[in-house]
Amino acid sequence: MPKNKIHKGLLKRVRISKTGKIRHRSAFHKHLSSHKSGKRLRQLRKDRFAANPEAKRFEKLLYRRLRGRTQPRASIRVSPSPEVRREAQKAKAAAAKAAKAAS
Secondary structure, eight states: OOOOOOOHHHHHHEEEOTTSOEEEOOSSOSSOOTTSOHHHHHHHHSOEEOOHHHHHHHHHHHTOOOTTTTOOOOOOOOOOOHHHHHHHHHHHHHHHHHHHHHO
């Protein structure tokens, strides 16, 4: 069975970030800018991220799952505070002391 071909036209127009979001250039910026306000032109200079429905469509065109969109994320480990860490060390030391005393 042949491999699926990704949509090269879309791939040339977007960048996929490491988090799986899709960045693309803003429309309405290339020409006819004399009647647009400076604020609007400054905002159009920035790259934009695709919205979720568009990202879903892009997944089908690229034959690729995008991580930034409604996919369960890996759990983030938060380091405990120093107080919690000290309490855990005390509990561990007490358990080791009890085990040593029992044997």
